[in-house]
Amino acid sequence: MPQVTKLNVNGIPRTIDADADMSLLSALRDQLDLTGTKYGCGEGQCGACTVLIDGIARRSCLTPVSAVGQKRITTIEGLADGDRLHPLQEAFLEEAAMQCAYCTSGMIMTAVSLLQTNPAPSAPDILHSMEGNICRCGTHPRMVAAIQRAAKAMNQPVKESRQ
């Protein structure tokens, strides 16, 4: 079977040794020890494994490593800027939008992708975009609030520059 040996993860070229059909999720977790990306169902139904590929949210459990090539992969570990958390990470903390938090990294990555395409989503926009992500603890309303809070924070500098 053909092998995949290179991935571009969180801005760093990484070496792996994976069969072409290995899922990106396994490569990240088992080969690169980036365990912030979670397994939840293996069929793209829960969103726990969501990462960004060239900035777009993708299910890493359904993505074979051979399909990624040298596209930019961003995982939850690569979201903060050094010690400075991404506004969505901040907002999830501010809104206490987690209980067991096993879904949190997938939720945040999905929301990052949403805010890139829709910087000021309405509540229905958020519900629609997050529908594919499961939270069993039931922190959904808090996550909606967190995404709105982060959207506001991310739009702030733009507004200021206009003034």
Next chain:
Amino acid sequence: MSSKSDFQIPLEPERYELRAPSAYHFELGRREFFRFLGAGILIVGVLKSTHALQESGAGKGPDESLPNEIAAWLHIGESGAVTVYTGKVEVGQNIRTSLSQCVAEELRVPVSKIEMVMGDTQLTPFDMGTFGSRTTPTMSPQLRKVASAARDVLIGLAATKWQIDRKRLIAADGKVTDPQTRRSVEYAVLVNGQQLTQTLPAEDPLIPPAQWTVQGESLPKVDGRDFVTGKHRYPSDQTLPGMLHGKILRPASFGATLVSMDAHEAENIPGVMVIHDGNFVGVVAPSPEIASRALKGIRAEWKAEPQPSNKELFEYLKKNATGGQDPTGDESIFEVGSVDKVRASADHRLQQTYNISYIAHAPLEPRAAMAQWSGDNLTVWTGTQRPFGVRSELAEAFRISEEQVHVVMPDTGSAYGGKHTGEAAIEAARLARAAKRPVKLVWTREEEFTWAYFRPAGVIEVSSGVRSDGTIVAWEFHNYNSGSAGIRTYYDIANQRIEFHASRSPLRQGSYRALAATANHFARESFMDELAHTINMDPLAFRLKNLKNERLRAVFEAAAKKFGWGRAKPAGHGFGMGGGFEKLGNVATCAEVAVDPKWGEVKVMRVVTAFECGAIVNPDNLRNQIEGSNIMGLGGALFEAIEFENGRILNGRFSSYRVPRFSDLPVLETVLLDRKDIPSAGAGECPMVGLAPAIGNAIFNATGTRIRSLPMVPNGLKTA
């Protein structure tokens, strides 16, 4: 291990109510403790009450050292670091945070200075497990006492140091201060060079809730940053050098026995080892992918007996009822007055039957374990609500002593009562023993849906007699198989017969958040609504007429007020209420539903929950638990049900088993009643029990259709 024996357990007991104390052994004596922790102050909390003994610490300690009945211990090291040890575990209920608040309050240190070591069988005192909403009412007071004793010791040390009366000293912010001279000394300095142990049967006065400054505050999750950055390592994220990955060959159906097996193809894959022991067949490989490929290379023939399906479930449970045996050990029948006679002469009589389906916990992190052997000593990292129970299971499975087993429980990706058992731990350990390497095993979603256990299904029959003025005079309630939690009625009725009937369960069943209280409240509170309509009385007024308990009346009144009970409803909408008492908490829930007239789709629009569980420790976390209970409860109320046939689960995937999602969200409003005069109780379970009946009663209010089964509308109303 034999997978067959797993299914001979007719009903996993509602474990939080188990009566028998568990044996335990300390791993560390006093001297060893200081050797392990370094010098400092060690405060050991000893349990006094019989009730608490059954839950934590009952057992026998080794000779030299620590007393027998320990709830928790607390160590202050020479750096001033405070480490608290408790056998309770964190599964998302944020108990790590609220227990830290209790310690911070009494010890007078910032929460950030406290480390909680939880659920580690070698480091923490015995604990029966984290379930039944017991941590807040039992462990919090213990930790508060331990922390308050530590504060006393520190004040004593300062008094000795300064040669002054301890009564004039104050402890605050990690320091002891003498207000007269304004000198102060840090705890770390006081602790320096000490090896002081204090055992605590002391009943020092604790800070009363009215004077709390740390408790009662909405503190965020103490280690929240680790979760939003992906840094936290859940059980399934654990790794060890040289670790292999395991997979288990599952039988074709429940209870099946292995007839023949050909594993040649699997064994020919480089790096793969096949382990076969009775009905247990597993593989280990360098990666999960190779392990999966190896599993597919095993040809196995299984023999199974025909088994019932969900289509005949309720008849089956009734037919196989054994009568009497209550898993809690309670008398299975509760009887007062003369139900039959009084009911026969009542103005109105009503009788109904309610059916409850099996549902799955579906914790987002499936069962996972990593096992490592060192000779005959075993260490397992796994997600369980009962680390000490899993330790016993492992010791039994491998015929070693409990001292040889070390179970570590990293904060886990939820449980909801579904992780009391150690299946993955035993499987990983069996594979690791054969492989002579550490092995990690993470169940697939399908395995979690199939080989874990389910919330019990059941049939509930209710029959009653009521006077025209609204007084309930007779009440008869029978629960078949679903369980006896919340089976008693809190309404004041002179004549009652309440009975739990054990049955033979076609599926393996066990604990679930709120246990049978959800089913029993659904039947009781739906029936109350029916009774109210029978005599043309408002459902709220009817409840209050039959209810003396002030705390419960208060939540019903608070929920109704916030909801606007009695106001006009929009067309196609309905209002309903339900509530009750469970796990020392009181809840009332009002729901508004909208029913699509064409498609019959039921949408829950708004849920108002009034909740009271004594003095509130962390209001925002309490709201989080109430919201979460309601959202999780939506699934069991509306659409969750396990389908099965002949020992197979038919819908064991998220694509076929519907759980609540963002689009199901109602507007959630919460009213918290803070009773500072009542000891704090837990809140992870009780808030759930009012939801299903509130929704069912609202559907009736909207449509005139009464639904007497859980889930209520798996396929919308018209086909329900």
